[in-house]
Amino acid sequence: MDIRVRKGDTLWYYANTFNVPLQLIIDSNPAVSPSALGIGQLIKIPGYRSTTYQIQPGDTFWKIASDRRISIDTLFLLNQDVNPSNLQYGQSIIVPVRVTYRIINSNQNYSFKTLSSHLNQLAELYPFLRRETIGKSVMGKNLDELQIGRGSKIIHWDGSFHANEWITSAIIMQFLNDYLLALTNQETIRGVSILPFYNQVTVSIVPMVDPDGVDLVLNGPPEGTYGEEALRINKGSQDFSGWKANIRGVDLNNQYPAKWEVEAARKPKSPAPRDFPGYQPLTEPEAVAMAELAGKRQFEKLLAFHTQGEVIYWGYENLEPPRSQTIVNEFSRVSGYEPIRFVDSYAGYKDWFIKVWRRPGFTVELGSGLNPLPLSQFDEIYQEALGIFLASLYM
Template sequence: MKKITIVMLCLVFLLPFPGDILAKELSRQEQYTYEEYQRDIWKMKSKYKKKLEVHTIGYSEYGRKLYGIKVGTGKKSILISGTHHGREWITALMVMKMVENQVKEEDLYNRMGDYSIWFVPMLNPDGVTIQQGEVRKFPLFSRMAIKKMNEGSKDFAHWKSNGRGVDLNRQYPAGWEELEGESPKPSFKNYKGEKPLEAKEVQAIVSLTDKIKPTLAVAYHSSGQEIYWQYNNKENSERDRDIASKLAATTGYELGKPDPDAIGAGYTDWFITTYHLPAFTIEICPSVEETSPPLGTFADEWQRNRNVTEVLLQEAKQLENIHKRNLDYR
């Protein structure tokens, strides 16, 4: 009877992902590592072939490849990223699950039309590797520096930064100068760097964004089950709040309340101010302290987020129609 119970419990966790490359026995408290992530990318490429393209968009500070995965053939695009922060590696799994769902579901893939979706699931592989306790995978001369940035502790569970101690989501030229009260030197969290755009990982995603010029952007973070959409949106506030409300309805997450005193320097802050287009920070998983959410929460979070790409595609096409109408009135 005990063996039957154990098998049934495992099946419960596996049911949302039958036959998928990313299927996991989610009842176990595992980690999603950079190495697993790489293997999953190439398994997907082998299985789905022409439906997706795998690009190297740059390299981390310690030389780990940063991947961009393009799904679809359309010239217009949406960009979805994950894992700006090392301890938020569960967002890489979320974005990878989105990739697989987008290519596996024929109806969903075919409805993309003249749009492609670019996915950058793990922007901070160095930070992920450190947070998961694999400091031995770094050069010997760097290990002492990493430990020093971690305040001498051998427990790296709270690590947010990249391998050089820079917080990637405090690196963008949108309110960077105004950031105060942050760490004054390289650290496991909250150090904004000596200047914006100095981190190689940030340079990579900014370069990709400038190249593809997406209509919409989403950055996945954890945790809190909340959606942030507002940063100097100005005349576009109503437009962006409307899309954010639809994402909140789809996921069941709270809609973040605008803070008039908010200071930015995050990716979506930069995207909004640079392109005057909508961008959303989606915080998945129930709130946890300064660590990674347990992998056992993933099945429920995926059910909440599985329709996000469909909402984004609908809204991107709607934005395009509004733009066309505005041109017709001129």
């Protein structure tokens, strides 16, 4: 929601008037100097929407504000051209509305189009949410990274490395919405106060690593060369529910130089619906973008969300730091998932991260059953994952 600066206004005053943390207002207006506001300047207030209201008989600004339990000055701020002593029946004014509910519905088939729409909605309502395109998919779709917070400790979450694991993107986006709600409304999640983390932690999120593959699973092959090739790889079948790879038939979580040659020797030797590690490491633009992001951000810890199995993989070749075990034990406690240190699988994003930086990395396998997991599991999976998201902030 936008307001216009009046003489004498300050961001501190707006924070108190709208009951929104000052730092969120400052970060929602990065081009604004807090000490040099100009009359008429637009200021974004996060967590609010505005709506029109038609004046009824007997209405006054005081009555309207009292009925809605808002500060009367919010009405003056939003209606600077209105004479409050001469309100007319049927006249339209603008009223602020605090958003206290999720604005996106993640419990649906979660395509790239749905993700993009949700990102736009969240960015508009919560302008302190930073958004950066870190690369493009094979078909040119944006690979977006989101950042929340100001802390020097950067933690990372990502989803949909595998196409038919798209439910991980939906789970991440629901928690993102809940996290933003808790920040602007100064609320807790499971009794954990969220606002202190804003200054302590920066959360980096790539909600959908493989958008082309996700759309292939959900919508079928696209028109053109890529769709034709995907059909050929899939032996002519229009059923892509078992497809894990990107649109070129490369498994993005088998693309990293962490014993990649072991995977290459025992996995498919050409593009396939799953498990083909590529002809070399880091050939695919999605995998390259994620590798470059890790180097740029220098994550303190990394969580890659996959499905399925209700387990958490946390080791690689004994190179993980001792604190990884403490962290994974907490993840296990809050989710009920089983920690597994070693598994005969390599070349994953988590493996490479641990190998290169010797920092805690985790592959979290959400839910149980056969991929793609049904949306009937969504609420159960979300409750299991919720504790892991929270614990990653404080561990």
